[in-house]
Structures are given as C-alpha cells and as structure tokens.
Amino acid sequence: MNVPIILSVILFLLMLVIGRGKGVRSFLSLFLNFIVMLLIIVLMTNVEYNPIILTMIACILVSCINLFFINEVNQKTVTAFIATMITTGILLVFIYYITKVAMIQGFGEEEIDEIVSVYSIEVGVDFLKLATAVIILSTVAAIVDVSISITSPMAEIYKHHPEITRKELFKSGVTIGKDILGSNANTLFFAFIGGYLALLLWFKDLSYSFSQIVNSKIFASEMMMIFFAGIGIALVIPIAAFINAYYLTKSKKETDSRVQ
Amino acid sequence: MFYLLGVKTMRQRGQLIFYGLFIFSMIMSIVFVYQNHNLYSRPIAQIISANQEDSKQVTDEYGNTDEKYTQSLTAELKNGKHAGKQIDLTNEYSFSGAYDNAFTSGDEVFVKLDENKSDSGDFAGDITGVKRDKYVMIMAWVFTLALVLVGKMQGLFTTVSLAFNIILLSFALDLYVKLGMNLIWISILLVILFTIVSLLLVNGWNEKSFAAIIATLLGTFVSVGVVYVVMLLTSEEGLLYEEMQFLTRPYTLVFLGGLLIGSLGAVMDVAISISAALFELYETNKQISMKALTASGYDIGKDIMGTMTNILLFAYISGSIPILIVYFNNHSPLGFSLSINLSLEIARALAGGIGIVLTIPIGLYVTIFFIQRKKAKQ
Numbered sequence: 001m002n003v004p005i006i007l008s009v010i011l012f013l014l015m016l017v018i019g020r021g022k023g024v025r026s027f028l029s030l031f032l033n034f035i036v037m038l039l040i041i042v043l044m045t046n047v048e049y050n051p052i053i054l055t056m057i058a059c060i061l062v063s064c065i066n067l068f069f070i071n072e073v074n075q076k077t078v079t080a081f082i083a084t085m086i087t088t089g090i091l092l093v094f095i096y097y098i099t100k101v102a103m104i105q106g107f108g109e110e111e112i113d114e115i116v117s118v119y120s121i122e123v124g125v126d127f128l129k130l131a132t133a134v135i136i137l138s139t140v141a142a143i144v145d146v147s148i149s150i151t152s153p154m155a156e157i158y159k160h161h162p163e164i165t166r167k168e169l170f171k172s173g174v175t176i177g178k179d180i181l182g183s184n185a186n187t188l189f190f191a192f193i194g195g196y197l198a199l200l201l202w203f204k205d206l207s208y209s210f211s212q213i214v215n216s217k218i219f220a221s222e223m224m225m226i227f228f229a230g231i232g233i234a235l236v237i238p239i240a241a242f243i244n245a246y247y248l249t250k251s252k253k254e255t256d257s258r259v260q
Numbered sequence: 261m262f263y264l265l266g267v268k269t270m271r272q273r274g275q276l277i278f279y280g281l282f283i284f285s286m287i288m289s290i291v292f293v294y295q296n297h298n299l300y301s302r303p304i305a306q307i308i309s310a311n312q313e314d315s316k317q318v319t320d321e322y323g324n325t326d327e328k329y330t331q332s333l334t335a336e337l338k339n340g341k342h343a344g345k346q347i348d349l350t351n352e353y354s355f356s357g358a359y360d361n362a363f364t365s366g367d368e369v370f371v372k373l374d375e376n377k378s379d380s381g382d383f384a385g386d387i388t389g390v391k392r393d394k395y396v397m398i399m400a401w402v403f404t405l406a407l408v409l410v411g412k413m414q415g416l417f418t419t420v421s422l423a424f425n426i427i428l429l430s431f432a433l434d435l436y437v438k439l440g441m442n443l444i445w446i447s448i449l450l451v452i453l454f455t456i457v458s459l460l461l462v463n464g465w466n467e468k469s470f471a472a473i474i475a476t477l478l479g480t481f482v483s484v485g486v487v488y489v490v491m492l493l494t495s496e497e498g499l500l501y502e503e504m505q506f507l508t509r510p511y512t513l514v515f516l517g518g519l520l521i522g523s524l525g526a527v528m529d530v531a532i533s534i535s536a537a538l539f540e541l542y543e544t545n546k547q548i549s550m551k552a553l554t555a556s557g558y559d560i561g562k563d564i565m566g567t568m569t570n571i572l573l574f575a576y577i578s579g580s581i582p583i584l585i586v587y588f589n590n591h592s593p594l595g596f597s598l599s600i601n602l603s604l605e606i607a608r609a610l611a612g613g614i615g616i617v618l619t620i621p622i623g624l625y626v627t628i629f630f631i632q633r634k635k636a637k638q
Contacts, residue, residue, distance in 0.1 A: 002498030004603060006490050007610035011569075014617040019562040023617075026566025030613070033570055034577070034606075038598075041581055045588045047325075062574070070566045102395035106358035106582060109389075114505060115586065121358040122318055122326035123589035128357055130582050138578035141571040148567070174410070181411040182418035182462040183532055187525035187568070189422055190454070191575040193429065194522020195608060198504045198514050200429070204437040205508070211300060211393070215370070220392040225579075226422075227403040234406040234415070 022070075029070050036061045037137070044125065044133070051129035052092065058133075059088045059140050066144045076155050079247050080147040083240035087143055088136055091232050096132045098224065105131035108218035110202060131221065138192075139229045142184050146233050147240040150177050154241065158248045166249040173241025181233060188229040196222055282408070286401050293394040297339040300370075304391055305335035305347050307367045318354075322591050327355040333363055334382070335371070347371060347383040358582070361390065368394075414462060421461040425454055429521075443509075447517040451480055451524055463532060468539045471623070471630040475531040476524070478626070479619030483527070484519050486618075487611045500603045515604060522576075523612035526568050527619045534560055534623040535630075542631050550628055557627070561620030569613035576605040576612075 015023035040058040044051050063084045067077040099105055106127040107115060115121060154173045158164060164172075193200075199222075203213055213219050297304050313330040320326075333349040349371065353360040363369065368391040374384045407415035432450050435441050455476045463469045491499070491512070501511035537560050538553055580601045587597035 001494050003490055003494050003496060004498050004606050004610060006494065007487065007607060007614065010486065010490070011610050011613045011617065014614060015565060018558065018617055018620055019565055022562045023565065026569065029566050030569055030573060030609075033573060037574075037577055041584050042588065044581070045585050066567055066570055098395065098399060102392050103361045103390045104392070106356075106360075109359075110506065112359050115583070116359075119586050119590045119592075120320035120322065120324065121586055122320060122328070122354050122356055123324040123358075123586060124326045125356055125585055125589070127582060130585060134578045134581050137581070138575050141567065141574040145567045145571060178411045178414050181407065182414050182421075182458075183525075183529040184571075185407070185418050185422070186458055186462075187529050187571055188575055189425070190525030190528075191522050191572055191608075191612070194518040194520070194524070195576050195579065195605070197518040197521065198507055200433060201437065201509065201514060202507055204433050211302075214393045214396055215389060215391055217390070217392070220396050223396050224399055227399040230403045230418075230422075231406045234410040237410050 025070055029065050032065050032069070033062055033141075036065070044130065045123075047124040051126060051133050052096070055129075055133040055136055056088075056092070058137060060085070062137075062140055063144050066141060067148060071148070075247065076151045076244075077148065079244045080144065080151045080240060083147040083151070083236055083243050084140070084144050086243075087147075087232060087236040087239050088140060090235065091139075091228065092132065092136055094231075095135050095224075095228055096128070099131045099135070100128055102220060102224065104217055104221035104224060106217075108216060108221075110199070110206075110216070110218060135225055135228050138225055139188065139232045142188055142229065143232050143236045146177065146180060146184055147236050149180050150237060150240045151244045154244045155248065164249075166245050169248060170238075170241050170245040173244060174237055177237030177241060181237065184233050185230045188233075189226055192222060192226055192229075286405075289397060290394070290401065293397045296393070297343075300339055302370045302388070303340050303342070303373050303385075304338045305349070305369055305371045305385075306338055307333050307335045307349075307363050307365050307369070308346070309334045310362075310364055320590075322589065324589050329353055329355075329362065331362065335369070337371075337373075337383070338368070340373075342373070342383065345383060347373070347385050349385060349387055351387060358586070363387075417461045421458050424457060424461075428453060428457075443513045443517045444520075447520040448481075451520050452477060454521070454524060455480075455528060458528060459532060463536070467630050467634060468532075468535050471535040471539075471627045472528070472531040475535065475619060475623035475626040476528045478622045479527045479531060479615055480520060480524055482622070483523065483611060483615030483618050484516065486614060487519060487607070488516065498599070498603060499607060500600050502600050503604065515607075519608060519611050522608050523572065523615040526572055526612050527615045530561070530564060530568060530616050530619045531623045533564060534620065535627040538624070538627045538631065546635075550632070553628055553631070554624060557624035558620065561617075561624070565613075565617050565620065568616045569609070572612040572616075573609040576609045577602065580605055 012027050015027045019026060036058060040054050043049055043054050063081050067081050071077050150173050153176050154169060157172055158169060199218055310331050310333050313332055315327055315329045318326050318328050331351050333351055335347050335349055337343050337345050337347055351363055353362045369387045370389040371385040372388050404419045407419050432446050436443050436446050455473055459469045459473050504511045504514060534557050538557055541548055541553060541556060583601050584597060
C-alpha cells in the first residue's frame with residue numbers, strides 16, 4: 001500500500017466520524033480543489049494561454065468550491081466571494097510587479113543543476129507569470145477563509161442589532177478580522193517553513209553567509225511568499241468588512257422603504 | 261476630569277512616539293539597504309546601459325520553442341577598490357526566464373571581476389547573482405505595515421512572533437548542522453517553543469491559551485505519530501524523496517521534521533478557535549452543561565476543518581507549479597511527474613489535515629478539563 005492513499009483514507013474516515021455530512025463535503029472539496037489545481041497546471045503548459053488569466057480562473061473556481069460548495073450560496077458567501085476577488089485582483093498586480101523587479105521567478109542556483117541535467121527549461125512559458133501564480137494560489141484559500149470568517153459573524157451581529165450603523169458594522173467586522181489575522185498568518189508561515197525545511201537545511205550545510213542567504217533567489221522568493229500571504233490576509237479584512245457592511249445596511253434601507 | 265484628559269494625551273503621545281519610531285526605522289533601514297554596498301565583500305555593479313545584441317529562436321527536442329537574447333551591459337562598480345569604475349558584462353536570457361533575467365539600467369547585480377581590462381578600457385566580468393536584499397527589506401516593511409494598520413497591537417505581536425520564530429528556527433538548524441543533534445528532537449523542541457511563543461504572544465497569558473497550547477502539542481504529536489506508523493507499516497511506499505536529492509541527510513527525518521513544523525500553524529488555529537469559543541460560551545453562561553459545550557465544540561470544528569485543510573493543500577502544492585510545467589513540457593508521463601514532484605506535498609497536506617481533524621476532539625476535551633478545573637476552584 002502507498003502512503004498518500006492510506007493517509008487519504010485515514011483523513012476521510014476522521015472527517016466522516018467527526019464532521020458527518022459536512023466532513024464528507026470537506027473531504028470532497030479537498031479533492032475538487034486538487035483537480036482544479038491539476039487542470040490549471042496542465043493548461044499552463046500551453047504557451048498560448050496567459051498564466052495570469054488561468055490563475056484568476058483558478059482563484060474563481062477555488063473560491064466557489066470553498067465558499068459555495070462547503071457552505072452554500074447566501075448573502076454571507078456571496079460577499080465573501082466578492083471580497084476575495086477584489087483582494088486577489090489587487091494582490092496580483094502588486095505581486096507581479098515585485099516578482100519582476102526582485103527577479104525571483106524560476107529556479108534557484110541550488111536546484112538548477114538537478115533539473116537541467118535531465119530537462120530542458122527553455123519551454124517558452126513565462127516563468128515570471130508562473131511565479132505570480134505560485135504566490136497568489138498559495139494564499140487564496142487563506143484569503144477565502146478570512147473573508148468568510150468576517151462576513152458570517154457580521155451577518156449575525158446585524159441580525160441581533162438591526163439598528164447598527166454602517167460604520168459600526170464595518171468596525172466590528174475589522175475587530176473580528178484582527179482576532180483571526182494572527183492565527184491565519186501563522187498557519188501559512190509554518191506550512192511554508194515546514195515545506196522548505198530541506199532547503200533551509202541545505203543553506204546551513206553550504207554554510208551560506210547571511211548576505212548570501214538574503215540575496216539568494218530561493219530564500220527571497222520564500223520570504224516574499226510569507227509577506228504576500230500576510231498582506232493578502234490583512235488586506236481582505238477591511239475589504240470584506242466594508243463590502244459586507246455596505247451590503248447589509250443597504251438591504252435594510254430597501255426593506256425600510258418597502259415597509260413605509 | 262483633568263486627570264483623565266492627561267492620561268488621554270499621554271496615551272496619544274505614546275502612540276505618536278510609537279508611529280514616529282516606526283516610520284523612522286522604516287525609512288532608515290530602507291535607506292540602509294540601498295547604500296550597503298561597502299558591507300559586501302563580493303563586488304556589486306549597477307547597470308548603466310543595456311543593449312540587445314541579437315535574438316534567436318531555440319527549439320528543444322520536445323518542440324518547445326523559446327526566444328533567447330543576448331544583451332551587452334555597461335555597469336558601474338559600487339564597492340571594493342575599483343568602486344566607480346565601469347565594467348562590461350554580457351548577459352544571455354530567455355523569454356521564459358526560468359534561470360535568467362533581462363537587465364535594465366538601475367538593476368544591481370553581483371559580479372565576478374576579471375581584472376584584465378577589455379579593449380574599451382573597462383573591466384570585464386560575469387554576473388553571478390542579483391542583489392535582492394532591498395526588495396526583501398521593502399516587502400518586510402509593507403508586510404509589517406499591513407499587519408499593524410489592520411491588526412493594531414495583534415498585528416504587531418504577530419510580526420514580532422514571526423520574526424522571533426525565524427530566529428529560533430535558524431538557531432535550531434545551526435544546532436542540528438553544527439552539533440549533529442537529532443533532527444526529530446530538535447523539531448519537537450521547536451514545536452513546543454513555537455507553540456508557546458505564538459499562542460501566548462497573540463492571545464495573552466490566560467487559561468484559554470494554556471488549553472490551546474496543550475491541545476496543539478497533543479494534536480501535532482499524535483497526528484505525526486499516526487503518519488509515522490503508516491510510513492513504518494508501508495516502508496514509505498509512494499513517498500518519493502527526489503526533490504530532497506541535494507541533501508546529504510536522512511530524507512525521512514527531514515520529512516518528519518517538516519511535518520511537525522508544517523502542520524503546527526493550522527493545528528494551533530483549530531486549538532485556539534475551539535478553546536476561545538468554549539471559554540466564551542462558559543463565561544456568558546456559567547451554568548452551561550458539558551454536553552452543550554461538547555456539541556458546540558464539534559460544530560465549530562466541523563465548520564473549520566475543511567477550509568483549514570484546503571489552506572494547507574494550496575500552501576504546499578502551489579510551490580510545485582514551475583517544476584511541474586517543466587516536467588510536463590518535457591513530455592514526462594503524468595503519473596511519474598506528479599508522484600516525483602507532489603508525493604511529499606500531498607502527504608504533508610494530508611498529514612496536516614489529520615492533525616486538524618484530530619485536534620477538534622483533543623482541543624474540546626482539554627478545554628472542558630480546564631473549564632471544569634476553573635469551576636471547581638470557584
């Protein structure tokens with residue numbers, strides 16, 4: 001038997017026992033997300049398609065799976081979806097620019113020999129755009145998570161205090177966001193570090209100096225990934241809170257006028 | 261009344277000083293990285309002009325076409341005994357840019373200096389790397405600024421705990437590389453320290469945090485234990501360590517160390533979400549039954565386990581996109597490309613997911629234990 005398959009079975013059983021119906025759906029969403037990723041990666045091999053456009057399509061699909069499939073289509077998930085799209089759109093431009101000037105696309109000198117000894121790396125695909133895709137896709141699920149974690153309790157607050165003003169509602173949304181900001185940044189931070197432990201060890205083995213580490217492509221791109229993850233999570237908080245506050249109080253005015 | 265007014269202005273003054281210091285250190289450190297050439301022993305050159313010499317189309321054996329360009333660059337040396345002198349460089353780059361870059365004037369690069377002067381009287385040399393420290397510094401500040409602006413104190417604490425954890429990690433890896441301590445023990449020690457520092461800094465010194473710390477540690481160790489048992493029983497079939505080939509260290513240990521650290525953040529998130537919610541429920545209604553608490557704990561857990569596992573999946577798999585494109589465009593079979601490049605990432609995500617789900621009941625019962633202890637004390 002094969003380790004990933006056994007681990008999948010264990011995870012499925014655990015999700016089923018603890019989460020019941022929702023657990024099964026969570027496991028399915030994992031599977032669907034993986035399929036979306038694979039599909040997008042396969043499409044990216046075609047030089048005719050722009051990797052950035054493909055990334056945006058991937059973001060839309062992933063948000064749909066994580067919002068509308070795990071939860072359902074309602075006001076909370078729709079505003080979370082809009083907030084996610086705006087945030088990833090802004091981030092994309094920013095990430096592309098920084099990736100370009102810092103030249104962190106492609107492979108580092110530490111790993112290139114292994115690759116070029118067997119494979120041709122001149123494959124005509126723009127690696128700068130791929131690097132942008134890597135950074136945005138590594139964070140998109142966390143951005144979705146933060147935005148739904150804000151819009152859903154905001155809707156609750158509004159339900160219990162319908163007299164609340166738009167500004168107050170926005171403020172309470174940002175306060176909720178503040179509490180989850182740290183733990184979400186941590187989740188991504190440790191995942192990145194755990195995934196790159198081997199490379200970090202290699203830096204130490206090569207006894208790189210501090211300046212060599214800071215300027216190396218692999219380290220710089222890894223740090224950018226952590227930084228953009230944090231920026232994305234921070235950025236989506238006011239955006240989600242604003243859109244949701246606007247949307248909730250707007251529908252109130254409409255119902256008020258209808259009552260009158 | 262006046263006293264209160266005084267406190268208010270004191271606090272405002274404190275805030276003003278804080279923001280002042282913040283902006284001051286930001287500006288100073290950015291000015292510093294733009295002017296630190298003399299701290300480098302490697303020669304650095306700044307490109308003054310770039311001319312594209314020629315371009316040609318290349319096609320590899322699989323029919324991938326790419327454009328290759330050659331540019332001749334003139335640059336000015338920024339440090340060392342030849343600072344201020346000009347240097348001629350040649351740079352080859354491709355359209356795809358997997359391992360090369362086009363340079364434009366203003367870019368700073370590390371060069372290997374050839375002391376013989378060329379025909380034009382300038383130095384010659386080769387580009388050995390790009391100076392990236394300034395971009396890392398700028399982005400570190402944008403990151404800090406974003407977190408502090410949105411999260412205020414919590415944002416600041418998050419940044420501080422991240423910085424502290426990076427230093428701790430670097431120190432621990434030194435212990436491993438230089439003293440040869442067992443990587444698993446170092447990782448376990450790191451996990452304990454990371455958990456305590458992150459949770460106490462972000463959530464404060466209280467029972468909510470203590471319950472979350474214990475639940476996190478139990479959840480992490482139990483889930484990695486489960487994965488380890490599976491690895492033993494299958495003799496690690498299906499885990500391909502090719503991506504660690506460069507390492508002259510036992511792959512399995514490095515992988516397990518990475519598992520311990522990698523799922524930690526997600527497990528912490530689940531543990532603190534559950535303990536915070538249950539304590540909140542208990543504080544608002546001290547008469548709440550343990551059965552009701554258990555039910556709400558499971559409800560919260562159910563809501564977060566899917567999204568948390570998805571976060572890990574994306575964080576792990578995205579990094580493999582470029583290498584997968586290379587494999588696919590070199591006509592490697594799909595199954596082979598995926599297992600070589602994704603088997604460890606998928607295993608990491610699944611292990612993290614197992615950690616997340618296991619932490620739900622663990623966090624629940626640990627928190628209830630703390631609540632009952634608190635109840636008994638009162």
